[in-house]
Amino acid sequence: MLNRRLLLCLALLAPALPLHAQEGGAPVIEIFHESACRPCGEWEAQLRANGFTVRRNEVVSVASTRRWLAVPENFASFVTARTGGYIIEGPVPPALIRQLLKEKPVALGLARAGTPAPAGQSELMFWGGRSAPFPAAP
Numbered sequence: 001m002l003n004r005r006l007l008l009c010l011a012l013l014a015p016a017l018p019l020h021a022q023e024g025g026a027p028v029i030e031i032f033h034e035s036a037c038r039p040c041g042e043w044e045a046q047l048r049a050n051g052f053t054v055r056r057n058e059v060v061s062v063a064s065t066r067r068w069l070a071v072p073e074n075f076a077s078f079v080t081a082r083t084g085g086y087i088i089e090g091p092v093p094p095a096l097i098r099q100l101l102k103e104k105p106v107a108l109g110l111a112r113a114g115t116p117a118p119a120g121q122s123e124l125m126f127w128g129g130r131s132a133p134f135p136a137a138p
Contacts, residue, residue, distance in 0.1 A: 027101055029083040030055040032065040040079045043091040050094035052083075075111035075126050086110065089126075096134065110134055 029047055033040035035058045047054050059065050065080050066073070069087055077090030084101045087109030100110055107125040124131040 026051050026053045027083060027098065028053045028055065029081050029088070029097070030057065031079060031081045032057045032059050032062060033079045034059060034062055037078060039091065043079060046091075047094050047097075050098075052094060052097075071108070072126060075124070075131070077112065082109075100134070105134075 029052050031040065031044060031047075031054060033056075044054050044056060057065075062078060062080055063076070066076060066089075069080065069082065071080060071087055071089055075089045079089075079091060081088040083097065084104075086100055086107070088097060088111075089109060090112035092110045092112045096110060100107075105125060106127070108127045109125070111124045111126050111131070125134045
């Protein structure tokens with residue numbers, strides 16, 4: 001009985017545990033998207049081509065996943081991911097995700113809404129309901 005309770009507790013705590021940022025030298029990113037999302041597959045391919053280890057999760061509702069991960073709704077996109085303790089909302093370019101993992105700013109994650117991104121749209125670091133532009137490395 002105790003073992004079952006322990007396993008249940010661990011299963012319930014799993015979303016709160018940070019995903020390890022490296023697996024065999026490659027950054028690991030866990031993606032959550034609905035099955036019919038073609039842009040999600042394209043972003044996944046970009047991540048793999050840029051050296052990320054991708055763990056894909058097809059979900060019934062990305063909105064439910066965002067709530068589970070406590071992503072503020074004002075940053076909602078069609079795909080949600082997590083890596084290195086950060087949430088990635090939308091198809092953020094792989095180079096900026098690597099920069100985030102390297103610099104480790106105090107934030108919940110990075111967000112980019114829509115696809116394709118409008119010209120000049122910057123990624124936003126977010127925490128709580130607030131945001132600030134994420135400065136891209138020169």
